[in-house]
Amino acid sequence: MDSRDLSLADFYKVPDTDIMGRARKFKEYLDDIEDKKHLQYRRVSVDGSGPVMKVLDRYTGKVRDMVYLASNDYLNLTKHPRTISAGMAALEKYGSGAGSVPLLGGTLDLHIELENRIAAFKGCESAIIYTSGFGSNCGTLLSMLQEEDIAILDMLVHASIIDGCKSTNTKFFRHNNMDSLEKVLKRVKDKHRTKLVVVDGVYSMDGDIAPLDKIVELAKAYGAYVMVDEAHASGVIGSTGRGTPQHFNIEGKVDIVAGTFSKGLGGVGGFIASSNELVELLHYYSRPYMFSTAMTPQVAGSLIAAIDIVENEPQLRENLWNNIRYFKENLLNLGFNLGNAETAIFPVIIGDDFKVREICRRLHEMDIYVNPVLYPAVPKKLARIRMSLMCTHTKEHLDKALNALEHIGREYGII
Numbered sequence: 001m002d003s004r005d006l007s008l009a010d011f012y013k014v015p016d017t018d019i020m021g022r023a024r025k026f027k028e029y030l031d032d033i034e035d036k037k038h039l040q041y042r043r044v045s046v047d048g049s050g051p052v053m054k055v056l057d058r059y060t061g062k063v064r065d066m067v068y069l070a071s072n073d074y075l076n077l078t079k080h081p082r083t084i085s086a087g088m089a090a091l092e093k094y095g096s097g098a099g100s101v102p103l104l105g106g107t108l109d110l111h112i113e114l115e116n117r118i119a120a121f122k123g124c125e126s127a128i129i130y131t132s133g134f135g136s137n138c139g140t141l142l143s144m145l146q147e148e149d150i151a152i153l154d155m156l157v158h159a160s161i162i163d164g165c166k167s168t169n170t171k172f173f174r175h176n177n178m179d180s181l182e183k184v185l186k187r188v189k190d191k192h193r194t195k196l197v198v199v200d201g202v203y204s205m206d207g208d209i210a211p212l213d214k215i216v217e218l219a220k221a222y223g224a225y226v227m228v229d230e231a232h233a234s235g236v237i238g239s240t241g242r243g244t245p246q247h248f249n250i251e252g253k254v255d256i257v258a259g260t261f262s263k264g265l266g267g268v269g270g271f272i273a274s275s276n277e278l279v280e281l282l283h284y285y286s287r288p289y290m291f292s293t294a295m296t297p298q299v300a301g302s303l304i305a306a307i308d309i310v311e312n313e314p315q316l317r318e319n320l321w322n323n324i325r326y327f328k329e330n331l332l333n334l335g336f337n338l339g340n341a342e343t344a345i346f347p348v349i350i351g352d353d354f355k356v357r358e359i360c361r362r363l364h365e366m367d368i369y370v371n372p373v374l375y376p377a378v379p380k381k382l383a384r385i386r387m388s389l390m391c392t393h394t395k396e397h398l399d400k401a402l403n404a405l406e407h408i409g410r411e412y413g414i415i
C-alpha cells in the first residue's frame with residue numbers, strides 16, 4: 001500500500017471488513033508511512049518535557065537531543081522545582097492514589113484547595129476538577145445539553161467539545177467570524193430551550209485568539225450562554241496569565257470557563273469554573289466526574305503550586321512572550337505563512353500533506369521536534385507543521401530551529 005495519497009479519513013470505514021480487518025488495513029498504511037520514515041507520532045522521550053528533550057529515535061535506536069517545539073507545557077512548569085517538591089510532599093502525605101471516585105470517598109482537602117484556587121484564578125464562584133481536560137469538556141456538555149437545547153460552535157473548537165455535543169443539536173459558525181455567529185444566533189432564536197455558544201479561547205492548531213468580548217456581547221443579545229475552553233490560554237494570555245476573559249477585560253462575564261491543567265499549568269486534568277449552582281449540578285450529573293477516580297494527590301499538589309507560580313513569577317510569562325515575538329518576527333521575515341497566529345502556537349502552513357511529512361522527517365533528522373498536522377485534522381490546502389514555544393527556550397534553541405527551517409523552507413520551495 002502506498003500511503004502517499006491516503007489519510008486517516010480512508011480508514012474510518014473500510015468496506016467489507018470487520019474491526020479486525022480494518023485494523024489490518026490500517027496497519028498496512030502505517031507500515032508504509034514508517035518505511036518512508038514519516039512516522040513521527042508517538043516518539044518516545046526519555047527525560048520528559050523541556051526546551052531540549054532526549055528522544056529515542058525509532059529509526060536509529062539512538063537517543064537524540066532535540067529542540068522540542070511541540071510541547072503545550074508553555075511555562076515549563078512540569079520541571080519547576082516547586083511543582084516537583086509540592087507533588088512529592090503530597091505523594092508522601094496522601095499516598096499514590098485518591099482511592100475512590102470524588103462523590104464516594106475520593107475527595108481530599110487538597111482537591112478542595114485546588115478547586116478554590118482555580119475558581120479564584122478564573123474569577124468564578126466555584127470550580128469542579130476532573131482527571132482529564134477532554135473528560136471535563138465532554139462530560140460537562142453531555143450533562144448540560146439535552147435534545148431541546150442547542151450548542152452553537154466555532155467550526156474549529158476542540159474534539160472534546162464536539163463529542164460533548166453528541167446528544168444535543170449543534171450548529172457551527174465560521175471560525176472567529178462574528179457575522180456568521182450572528183446569523184446562526186438569529187436563526188435559532190426562540191427555537192431552543194438552552195442556547196450555548198462554545199469557543200476555544202486560543203485555538204490549538206492555529207494559535208489565534210477568539211474575539212471573546214464580541215462573542216459574549218452577541219450571545220447576550222440573543223439570549224445565549226457562553227462557554228470558553230481556556231486550554232491554551234491559561235498561564236499564557238491576559239496581563240497576569242488568567243486567560244482570554246482577562247485579555248479582553250471581561251472577567252466574570254463568561255458563563256462557563258473550561259480549561260485543562262495539562263498545558264500552561266504543567267500537570268494533567270481539567271476544570272470547569274462557573275456559578276456555585278452549576279458546579280453543584282455537575283457533581284451529581286457529570287459522568288466522567290462521578291464515575292472516575294479522583295485526581296492523584298501528587299498531581300493536585302503540583303497544580304496548587306503551579307497556580308501559585310503563575311500568579312507570582314510573571315517573568316516566566318514575560319520570557320515566553322519574548323520568545324514568541326522573536327520567533328514570529330524571524331519566521332515572518334523569512335517568508336513563512338503563519339496564518340493568524342498570535343500566541344505560543346505557530347502553524348507553518350504548507351498545503352501539501354506529503355511535503356509536510358517529508359519536512360517533518362528532515363527536521364527530525366536535524367534534531368528539531370515539530371509535529372505534522374494533516375488532513376482530515378485540517379483541510380488539505382491548510383496542511384501544516386505545528387510548533388509551540390516554552391519560556392525556557394533560549395535564543396540559541398530558537399536560532400537553531402530558525403536556521404533549520406530556513407534551509408528546509410528554501411529546499412522545498414516554501415519560502
Ligand SMILES: Cc1ncc(COP(=O)(O)O)c(C=O)c1O
Pocket residue numbers: 132133134135137158160200204229231232260261262268269270
Ligand atoms: C483546546 C483543547 N481543549 C481540551 C483539550 C483536552 O485537554 P487534556 O489534554 O487535558 O485532556 C485539549 C488538548 O489536548 C485542547 O487542545
